[in-house]
Amino acid sequence: MLYNITPLDRVAFEIFGYPVYWYGVIIAAGIVVAYLLATREGKKRGLPDDTFADLLIFAIPISIICARIYYVMFEWEYYAQNPIKVFAINEGGIAIHGALIGAVLTAIVFCRVKKISFWKVADIAAPSIIIAQAIGRWGNFMNQEAHGGPVTREFLEGLFLPEFIINQMYIDGQYYHPTFLYESLWNIAGFVILILLRRIAVKRGEIFLSYAIWYSAGRFWIEGLRTDSLYLWSTDIRIAQLVSVVTIVVALVLIIYRRKKVKDLPLYKEA
Numbered sequence: 001m002l003y004n005i006t007p008l009d010r011v012a013f014e015i016f017g018y019p020v021y022w023y024g025v026i027i028a029a030g031i032v033v034a035y036l037l038a039t040r041e042g043k044k045r046g047l048p049d050d051t052f053a054d055l056l057i058f059a060i061p062i063s064i065i066c067a068r069i070y071y072v073m074f075e076w077e078y079y080a081q082n083p084i085k086v087f088a089i090n091e092g093g094i095a096i097h098g099a100l101i102g103a104v105l106t107a108i109v110f111c112r113v114k115k116i117s118f119w120k121v122a123d124i125a126a127p128s129i130i131i132a133q134a135i136g137r138w139g140n141f142m143n144q145e146a147h148g149g150p151v152t153r154e155f156l157e158g159l160f161l162p163e164f165i166i167n168q169m170y171i172d173g174q175y176y177h178p179t180f181l182y183e184s185l186w187n188i189a190g191f192v193i194l195i196l197l198r199r200i201a202v203k204r205g206e207i208f209l210s211y212a213i214w215y216s217a218g219r220f221w222i223e224g225l226r227t228d229s230l231y232l233w234s235t236d237i238r239i240a241q242l243v244s245v246v247t248i249v250v251a252l253v254l255i256i257y258r259r260k261k262v263k264d265l266p267l268y269k270e271a
Contacts, residue, residue, distance in 0.1 A: 003153075005167045012141055030135035031060070034128035036083035041124045043061065052125070054114075063099040064089075067200045070098025074230040074239055092145070095230065097243050103129075104165065120210035123268055127194040130211055134187035140238040141168060148177025149226035179225050186218035203265045205258060209251040216244035216251075 011019040038052045071093045072079050072086055079086050107125075111118040133195050141144035153175050156166045161178070168175050193214065198209050223229055229238040258265055 003167075003170075005170045006166070007144060007170075008142060008168055022142040026137050026139035026142065029259045030132035031056070033135060034125075034132035036127040038125045039132065041127075042121075045120065045124055047121070047124070048124040051116070051121070052113070055107060055110050055121070059103045060112060062106045063102040064094065066102025066105075067094035067096065067099035070095045070101070071230065074233070076233075092143075095240075097240060100129075102232040109160065117204070119205035119208065123204060123206070126211035127191050127198075130215060131191045134184045134191065134217070137184040137187070141165070141178070144168060144171050146180050146226065146228060147171070148179040148222075149227055150174050151177055154247040176227075177225050179222050182225070183218060183222050186222070187215065190214040190218070198268060202268050203259060204268055204270075205265075206255055207268055209255050212247050212251040216247040 008022075010021050010023070010242070012022045012025045013020050035056060036053055042051055043049060068086075068089055074095075075093070085091070103150060104122075107121060108118050111121055122262060137146070147169065153166065153170075156175055156178070159178075161181075165178060165181065166175070169178050190211065194207055194211055202210075221239040223238050225243070229240060231237060231238050232242060
């Protein structure tokens with residue numbers, strides 16, 4: 001059977017003749033949703049109204065810079081030969097792990113300056129972060145990137161996917177795993193779990209650490225399907241899988257250590 005397949009337009013609209021891409025629109029939407037959710041929960045937990053607005057002023061640019069540095073670092077063989085391309089972020093090349101590292105470091109410094117608990121802020125933000133990631137993966141969908149290896153159309157139809165997703169996974173004459181969708185759904189499930197954790201007796205910091213474990217477990221599996229992985233220099237080790245394993249171990253150790261060693265560790269539900 002012949003199919004008339006036309007990829008979705010990457011351009012959402014134009015401003016004075018300059019294209020605005022769906023990727024940027026979707027990423028921005030994820031940030032807005034995250035901000036609104038975190039601010040609402042922050043008010044319930046006694047944080048000043050402007051906490052997350054002030055944090056995002058620093059976290060967004062720093063996260064973008066760190067995401068680019070992270071990507072360039074693990075593609076250094078190419079960028080060493082093309083140094084001017086280091087700054088060509090419009091051509092793609094950012095990594096979510098780099099962005100998350102930048103965001104966490106920014107939050108740690110921010111909380112120390114503001115004299116508020118990093119763990120409290122991180123717990124409040126965790127569900128917002130993972131739902132923003134779920135939304136953001138649809139930007140990869142519009143760009144036809146971050147996909148997995150080749151599959152058949154019959155395989156995709158067997159997943160009961162809508163036609164527009166199947167068609168968008170047809171790239172250069174071949175269908176591919178919609179790994180963007182796998183991760184988006186995994187993150188949505190993680191969002192629900194983190195919201196439910198708020199209702200039980202978890203200690204401060206454990207919602208954020210649970211986020212780190214959940215996201216990393218899914219990313220480890222999904223990364224194995226992808227075709228655009230960054231690799232540890234001169235090895236076959238996918239750096240995202242390595243970071244995921246390290247993150248899971250560190251998060252588990254922190255949960256156990258803080259439960260045993262930190263005195264009077266409050267519950268999340270306590271302000």
